[in-house]
Amino acid sequence: MPEGAGQHVIADGRRTNPTALRLHVVLNKLSAPPLRRGLVDRPRVVDRIASAADVPVVLLSAPPGYGKTTALALWRRSDERPFAWLSLESADDDAVELTRGVATALDPIVGIDQELVAELAGPDPRLADRVLPRLANAWARSERPLILVLDDLHVVRDPATLYVVDYLAQHVPPHSQLALATRTDPALGLAGMRMHGRLLEVRAADLAYEDDEAVDALAAAGVDLTADQVRRLIVRTEGWPAAIYLAALSLRGRADPARYLEHFAGTNRHVADVLSEDVLQRQPDDVVAFLLRTSILEDLTPSLCDAVTGGDRATETLRDLERSNLFVVPLDESRTAYRYHHLFAEYLRAELNRREPELITELHRRAWRWYAEHHLTARAVEHARTSGDVTVAADLVASRFPALYERGQTDTAQTFLADLDADTVEEQAPLALAAAWLAAMTGDTSGAHRLIDAARGGTWDGPMPDGTSSLESALAIATATIGGHGVTRMEEAANTAVRLETAQNHWRGLALTLQGAALTLRGMDDEAELSLAAAVPMTPEQSATHAYALANLGLLRLHRGDLEAALHYARTAHRIIDCPTMRTYTPSVLTYALLARVLTEYRRDHDAEQAIDGAEAILPHASDAFWWLLAMARLLLVPSLMTLNRPDDAHRHLDEVQRLIGQHSDVGRLAQWHTDARTRISSALPSARPGAPSAQPGAPLSTAEKRVLRLLRTDLTLREIGRELHLSVNTVKTHTHAIYRKLDVSTRSEAVQAARARTRVVGNGRTATEPVRDDAKR
Secondary structure (H helix, E strand, O other): OOOOOOOEEOOOOOEEOHHHHHHOOOHHHHOOOOOOOOOOOOHHHHHHHHOOOOOOEEEEEOOOOOOHHHHHHHHHHHOOOOEEEEEOOHHHOOHHHHHHHHHHHHHHHHOOOHHHHHHHHOOOOOHHHHHHHHHHHHHHOOOOOOEEEEEOHHHOOOHHHHHHHHHHHHOOOOOOEEEEEEOOOOOOOHHHHHHOOOEEEEEHHHHOOOHHHHHHHHHHOOOOOOHHHHHHHHHHHOOOHHHHHHHHHHHOOOOOHHHHHHHOOOOHHHHHHHHHHHOHHHOOHHHHHHHHHHOOOOOEOHHHHHHHHOOOOHHHHHHHHHHOOOOEEEOOOOOOOEEEOHHHHHHHHHHHHHHOHHHHHHHHHHHHHHHHHOOOHHHHHHHHHHHOOHHHHHHHHHHHHHHHHHOOOHHHHHHHHOOOOHHHHHHOHHHHHHHHHHHHHOOOHHHHHHHHHHHHOOOOOOOOOOOOOOHHHHHHHHHHHOOOOOHHHHHHHHHHHHHHOOOOOHHHHHHHHHHHHHHHHOOOHHHHHHHHHHHHHHOOOOOHHHHHHHHHHHHHHHHOOOHHHHHHHHHHHHHHHOOHHHHOOOOHHHHHHHHHHHHHHOOOHHHHHHHHHHHHHHHHHOOHHHHHHHHHHHHHHHHHHHHOOOHHHHHHHHHHHHHHHHOOOOOOOHHHHHHHHHHHOOOOHHHOOOOOOOOOOOOOOOHHHHHHHHHHOOOOOHHHHHHHHOOOHHHHHHHHHHHHHHHOOOOHHHHHHHHHHHEEEOOOOOEEEOOOOHHHHO
16 A cells, blocks of 8 residues: 555544545545444345446445445455445535545545645645546556445536546446445436446346345344245335335234234335334333434434433444444444434434424534534534524525635535525525525526625625625625626726725635726726736636636737737636536636637637637526626637638627627627627628638538538437537537538438538548539439
């Protein structure tokens, strides 16, 4: 094992992982659950997995209670290869957090480079082009093959986070495997993996108990049934292991199991009846109180349980519950954390609500205090919200929003506000502002302005929870960004924010960036450049604000004809945004558009097309709240599109600019820029660059068009072709129309036939294309 890798002993004797501490990964998530006494062996399932040792991806997909995690733990016991284990939770539905967890899980086995750990610990690591390739290389260099387990993958839904899983699935080293346990099929291109023999699937039908396994489960619980009774239980539960386990517990000591089985079914209602009558009622009062009062928690650690219950014996109680097989599942081998079986937890919460409803608020209040003290914000917010401590939840949420926005994690931000009603949000100024940003990012422009007005009507003393110097400054920054009152008002608001944000920090950097953007729109380029140059060193280097400031500086250099400097700024900004969370983030559109514009000037058409695709992946979903930014980006794209002989797309963007600026009376230079662009492209073909490919009938197809044509022969839709070629659907449409014009056809099938007629076979098996001769047409 490489030096520095692995675990280290800390003061209280527990073992920990230094990378976990540095990346703030909860240690309990990194251990496979221990195999409890009386566990039913699953040789049929384990043998099936073991027989596919060279299949890169193993998918266990089934509803809860089918023993997916248990099957993985049994496989781990029988396989000589080391296992890197990561149990996921909702907070891991974030590309950066998931990557940090994977790196931490792999580190004790492969020895992750500390430089990579440092980058992951930073505010916005570049996943796509740096972190993930280096992580995959570290895995590939491992001296021994290993199995990487991602348990509870169903909590991952965000496309950017799934990209991380997909990247790992595509880069599994030989003789290693990636094991995924989930309740729902992940969006990972399973069909392609299946077709290429890269996927082993273990589903509910594979995990369901057969008769002999049900007999073993019953025997482990001290229950002896006839073969017919076992078969009836299997039929009633459809082999669902959790329901059979619950039935076994309730069957202990029953004189007439046949009668009980007549009334047992694998439904939640019947399971709850079993738990009520035959499990909870048999426990002493102190155990029942502990079970009910800790049922509000997702994870059970002794410290947290003592904080919630007010006791001091949680360690002993949790171990007693585990020994009694009372639905307590250990989360690590050292028994420092547990959870309740999901069905059992649901039942306990219902019982708590029935027996001690007056305690629920206080229990959640104790929980959020513990989580806040331990800097676990997401859990603290959840319990503060449930306890009705809205001000606390507002402060916690507002403090997290800026970091989430800078990383492009709007989905994560949205989860914080999902369960708060509108009145609650609007009554809290920090929360109203956070919600305004979210509304603007998700397309609710009127909602964003309403929320800003609600925040303006509130009061707040001193610095805001997000770090801005005051409510007035936070409102000015929001107003300058969401330019609903025109360019002049944007500049005034930005000036206010610059005046109020006196500290040399990222908030002043953002205020200066907004000031520079507003000055650019007003035609004050010299003043704009001064503001933007001052902003750059104050903004975090891997943040969206930093990239946006650089792109604006590049735009000013482009206006002055300094292509070399414009390209430098565009490429530097692009390196920042080229990661899953920021690649589709609205502010990134200016970087893509600027890069495309400069690259076409350098006749780098292929690279320019890719930059255009990046912009056009953002624009259809971008919010009109940032109308001025979208108009600037579209106007930058127009000359590039004309240079690339895409006049239809150029006119489409100009029409969108007309729509955007037509909604506002004060648009600064945008109106003149729009008029100038209309004038320049009044005649489409003469505006094209001399020597650029012609789109007339008989002209040769470009390389990009040939790539599209090859897929036109398939039954893929244009959108699916775009996904295959990493192009936007609009770009695919443009290439398709150009193909039709050049081949002088009007349908897809005619294009395929015409292309075949133009193709001749060269002796060595390569193909070349030439115009169709007149006699060939006949």
